[in-house]
Amino acid sequence: MxxxxxxxxxxxxxxxxxxxxxxxxxxxxxxxxxxxxxxxxxxxxxxxxxxxxxxxxxxxxxxxxxxxxxxxxxxxxxxxxxxxxxxxxxxxxxxxxxxxxxxxxxxxxxxxxxxxxxxxxxxxxxxxxxxxxxxxxxxxxxVDNDLPITDNCPGFGSVAKYIAVSTLEASYDVRSMAATSTKIFVIEVMGRHAGWIAAAGALVEDYGIPVVTLFPEIEFDQDKFLASVDEKVKEHGYCTIVVSEGCHWPDGKFLAEQGTRDSFGHAQLGGAAPVVANIIKDALGYKYHWAVADYLQRAARHxxxxxxxxxxxxxxxxxxxxxxxxxxxxxxxxxxxxxxxxxxxxxxxxxxxxxxVEKMMPMDFITEDGFGITDKCKEYLYPLIKGEAYPTYDDNGMPEYVTLKNTVIEKKLPPFEL
Amino acid sequence: MxxxxxxxxxxxxxxxxxxxxxxxxxxxxxxxxxxxxxxxxxxxxxxxxxxxxxxxxxxxxxxxxxxxxxxxxxxxxxxxxxxxxxxxxxxxxxxxxxxxxxxxxxxxxxxxxxxxxxxxxxxxxxxxxxxxxxxxxxxxxxVDNDLPITDNCPGFGSVAKYIAVSTLEASYDVRSMAATSTKIFVIEVMGRHAGWIAAAGALVEDYGIPVVTLFPEIEFDQDKFLASVDEKVKEHGYCTIVVSEGCHWPDGKFLAEQGTRDSFGHAQLGGAAPVVANIIKDALGYKYHWAVADYLQRAARHxxxxxxxxxxxxxxxxxxxxxxxxxxxxxxxxxxxxxxxxxxxxxxxxxxxxxxVEKMMPMDFITEDGFGITDKCKEYLYPLIKGEAYPTYDDNGMPEYVTLKNTVIEKKLPPFEL
Incomplete structure (x- = not known):
């Protein structure tokens, strides 16, 4: 050889x-x-x-x-x-x-x-x-978990764990506050085309949390959504909403593109979470908090x-x-x-x-009402978030992540125009 | 007794x-x-x-x-x-x-x-x-760390650790992407009156990250801010911005209250991070990502x-x-x-x-340019984020948090109108 x-x-x-x-x-x-x-x-x-x-x-x-x-x-x-x-x-x-x-x-x-x-x-x-x-x-x-043939894609399991745990923690928080203050917590997660990451947030249902999940696979039905949220608040006193950045209206427009404008008339600042939170506030009057995890979710090696x-x-x-x-x-x-x-x-x-070839989330992973995940989906997801693999931490309390020298070798060819 | x-x-x-x-x-x-x-x-x-x-x-x-x-x-x-x-x-x-x-x-x-x-x-x-x-x-x-006499307040150290680590992780992410894509990452943190939590984000400077921090203690100076961000992008190829929710204009108006309106004309959806990101985009043209940690930061027991x-x-x-x-x-x-x-x-x-009595962040904790923290501040902060105290996890990969029965005893007094 x-x-x-x-x-x-x-x-x-x-x-x-x-x-x-x-x-x-x-x-x-x-x-x-x-x-x-x-x-x-x-x-x-x-x-x-x-x-x-x-x-x-x-x-x-x-x-x-x-x-x-x-x-x-x-x-x-x-x-x-x-x-x-x-x-x-x-x-x-x-x-x-x-x-x-x-x-x-x-x-x-x-x-x-x-x-x-x-x-x-x-x-x-x-x-x-x-x-x-x-x-x-x-x-x-x-992190999109959309490659075919392989059971799952590296990167997805860690985002899924981060979102499942963070959604649980924030839900405990809003549960504590709901009697006199915040009743709604909205977390926006990645996934423009597929709801894999949103599905991970929906796992908190197994841990006693009333949760409504908005998938990109399901057209947003505002009335049905509000009814579902209101029912959960009336029963539990609070409700968590997991919204995929890819959640969209029946006409295909993303929720995040709600036509929001700043004082200069510039187009929307982005974020499906604040849009969803405001829809709830306007219709039901509940006090809310919202988070957009963005890069935090896919970088969360901790x-x-x-x-x-x-x-x-x-x-x-x-x-x-x-x-x-x-x-x-x-x-x-x-x-x-x-x-x-x-x-x-x-x-x-x-x-x-x-x-x-893009692998989509199977439709039998989403519950019939479109707002949750099935047992089949849970059985698929849990193994992927199983186990912890912590980095080491330095004496300051910060993780010991490495930065490489990245030494580039001498070139042998003429330059190339990109 | x-x-x-x-x-x-x-x-x-x-x-x-x-x-x-x-x-x-x-x-x-x-x-x-x-x-x-x-x-x-x-x-x-x-x-x-x-x-x-x-x-x-x-x-x-x-x-x-x-x-x-x-x-x-x-x-x-x-x-x-x-x-x-x-x-x-x-x-x-x-x-x-x-x-x-x-x-x-x-x-x-x-x-x-x-x-x-x-x-x-x-x-x-x-x-x-x-x-x-x-x-x-x-x-x-x-989490506001604003009680007097005590060196620090329980709750703050954990938020500080979460924000310091998350800011580091997301900064590594944007550093990876900066050559052809995102050059700006903005993270919004809690702290309406004091910049303690924002200061924790600024710790990433010690780990090689170009970071500009916006404190509620310092009036927002848009030109100076943009110059600082641009200098860092030109030197490092990217820049991280930590913005406190309490960051405000010289007239006292919060950045988050930029007068943003949705398509129905409703008042702003909130969030200083998207406002800051758009200010940078409009003036410097850099591609950005932003996150709002909200409850995730104060609930992050993990x-x-x-x-x-x-x-x-x-x-x-x-x-x-x-x-x-x-x-x-x-x-x-x-x-x-x-x-x-x-x-x-x-x-x-x-x-x-x-x-x-409200304890504010000492002014000698903030650097002269108003965008960073001093060594004195770092010496104060590191001990508070020191050490990890992980929860246990169940077989699914989820943390074992407890929910109490919360059994209420029989009342002895007539009802009381709140």
Whole structure:
């Protein structure tokens, strides 16, 4: 086997555990130094490959790489940059392969969601045609949990745990205050197209909390919603509402785009939570509080799910191992064997079946009234938020997250215009 | 010593650790069953005393009471209900004492902020005059950290830890994304009058994060603010902004009251964070994300400060012990002996010096430019966020928070109109 270098890049929105996958890739590659030379990481994702900004991960100690397992965010930088289709912009793909060739890169590990799976697939195909075959393996990552075939996606479990726990805590708070003050608590969560994260908030129902959940899958029915909230306040004295940022009116307009204007007439400031809170206040008169978790939810490594951290690592590790077995154009997956006890193993899916396929939340995961989740959904979710995997903390009381040196190697090619 | 019962109530906004104080009060009282009979808790705070809704805490097992130490919110219910002055409404104070007399309550433990310290003080004075002397001890609690004499207030340390850690995590996230996407992250924190909580967010500066903090103590200077943000983005590629909900314009108007109106012309939806984010977007064009933590911050028992949990308990315990020593009309306090290593002991303050005094953040805690914190402030803050005190989690991956039975005893007095 000729010794080749590897390239690893992080793509799209980052998560609490994407660095755990990076850790799995790099540690496993280091264990196979007979077959894999240096792991280069793309500075700011795939852009780093196009501009030939390759980070030499050998400049980082074993201890630093190990610390990636408990550091949130994308340690090498990520990017929102979707390569155009091969027809539209073949030169970008060709450039990638030229860079790989210039640095003797035979393994391409791309850590991202659906778009990056597609890029990965094309690199594999084109590199073969161009006579410098690169083994392209996709490492799944997305808080949106929308990749096909795999049971779940690394990143989702930790967001789900954070939202479930935070919703429970804030619900206890409003329950304490409801007699004389706040009766409504609204939390807005991520998920523009699918209600996976909102579903995690709905788990608090199992812990005695009256909760109404608004999914992007269900058109917002204001009257039905208000009736449901009012019923819960009348019975329990308070109500929690979990609203997905993707919740929308029957005409498709997001709740967050309610046409709000500031004093200068500028368009809305965003946020479905304040819109929902005001709808309730106007119709029912209840005092409210609202929160928008935004990045806090996907960055919350302090409350990561142990299942999630472990799977993120295992998928990074499997990517390298499968590459060394000669696999190409695949994505390692999580295959669930049983929910209770939670058992899973690593499988694999061909990228041709992953690219451009979006997995939606099954409709039998949402209750008939559209405001809650079914037992089937709960059985799916709980294993994913199971276990705690705390970072260590320093003497100040702050988490010990690592920042890499990110040393870029010397370029060999002429510059490339993005 | 004649055996008397005790009354305990939670007041105002609840915290991640107020139940730890309740635990300290009840466990210590149980250890002195020779001197203290039953601890009754007010259902929904002081209102429960006025309406004679007294919860019998003896209905809860030792294990349940112990679990209060790691349960956020107010387990007996709290209330936003300020007793009027003695002159305006003496009948409310007289009613309290009648209820205490009817149930042989000789100890009054009131767990709250400045207002409740004042109530506690008056109950002590009036009960003496009415010939049924009640020993009134105030147990400090407030995320606002604004009680005088005590070095800090239980509840604050845990919010501070949550905000410091969450701000760090979200800053790592935006740092990953900044090359092609979000360059600005704005987090809004509590603190209408004082910038203590915002100061905790500013700690991330020590961890390499470019951060601009907006305190309620400093009038908002838009030009200076934008210049500071722009400088940081130009140097680091991104910038984090911590904004206190109390941040205001020179004319005193809160940033959150920017005159925002929805499509129906209703007044603003609230939130200083989206206002700040839009000011930056309009002037500098940077892509932003924003979060409003709201109740999530004060309920986040999952990331409580170990110092805070321990002090909350110790102050509850000390309240009972001091009562048994014959003390009256006092508040146990935290006295700091040293910051590094962090050492403290319990002291006490007369309620006459606590009631109606608000402790502001010292101006030498804020940097000269008004956008950061000084070393002196950091030395004050770090000990308060030191250590982790995790709750236990169940098999689903959810925290094991306790919900009490809250059994109310039979009333002995005629009803009372609030």
């Amino acid at each position: 000729t010794k080749k270098n590897a390239f690893y890049a992080q793509s799209g929105g980052v998560t609490a555990v994407i660095n755990s996958s990076a850790c799995g890739v790099i540690e496993t590659a280091r264990k196979h130094s007979d077959a894999i030379g240096t792991v280069y990481a793309g500075r700011n994702g795939i852009i780093g490959a196009l501009t030939e900004e390759l980070i030499d991960t050998n400049q980082e100690s074993d201890a630093t790489i190990a610390a990636l397992r408990s550091t949130p965010s994308g340690a090498f930088g990520s990017c929102r940059f979707k390569l155009k289709s091969l027809e539209e912009n073949q030169r970008e793909y060709e450039r990638l392969i030229e860079v790989f060739k210039a640095h003797n890169i035979g393994y391409f590990f791309y850590n991202g969601g659906g778009d990056s799976a597609d890029t990965c697939y094309k690199v594999s195909q084109l590199s073969e045609k161009m006579g410098f075959p690169v083994q392209a393996i996709h490492v799944p990552k997305t 409350l990561a799910s142990a299942s999630d951290v472990e799977q993120a690592y295992a998928l990074g590790k499997a990517a390298v191992e499968k590459a060394l077995e000669g696999k190409n154009s695949i994505m390692p997956t999580v295959v669930r064997d049983s929910s209770r006890p939670y058992q899973w193993h690593i499988g694999e899916a061909p990228l041709s079946e992953v690219a451009n | 004649t055996k008397k019962n005790a009354f305990y109530a939670q007041s105002g906004g609840v915290t991640a650790v107020i139940n730890s104080s309740a635990c300290g009060v009840i466990e210590t009282a149980r250890k002195h069953s020779d001197a203290i009979g039953t601890v009754y808790a007010g259902r929904n705070g002081i209102i429960g005393a006025l309406t004679e809704e007294l919860i019998d805490t003896n209905q809860e097992s030792d294990a349940t009471i112990a679990a209060l130490r790691s349960t956020p919110s107010g387990a007996f219910g709290s209330c936003r209900f300020k007793l009027k002055s003695l002159e305006e409404n003496q009948r409310e104070y007289e009613r309290l004492i009648e209820v205490f007399k009817a149930h042989n309550i000789g100890y009054f433990f009131y767990n709250g902020g400045g207002d409740s310290a004042d109530t506690c003080y008056k109950v002590s004075q009036l009960s003496e005059k009415m010939g049924f002397p009640v020993q009134a001890i105030h147990v400090p609690k407030t 990331l409580a400060s170990a110092s805070d949990v321990e002090q909350a308990y110790a102050l509850g315990k000390a309240a009972v012990e001091k009562a048994l020593e014959g003390k009256n009309s006092i508040m146990p306090t935290v006295v700091r002996d040293s910051s590094r290593p962090y050492q403290w002991h319990i002291g006490e303050a007369p309620l006459s010096e606590v009631a109606n």
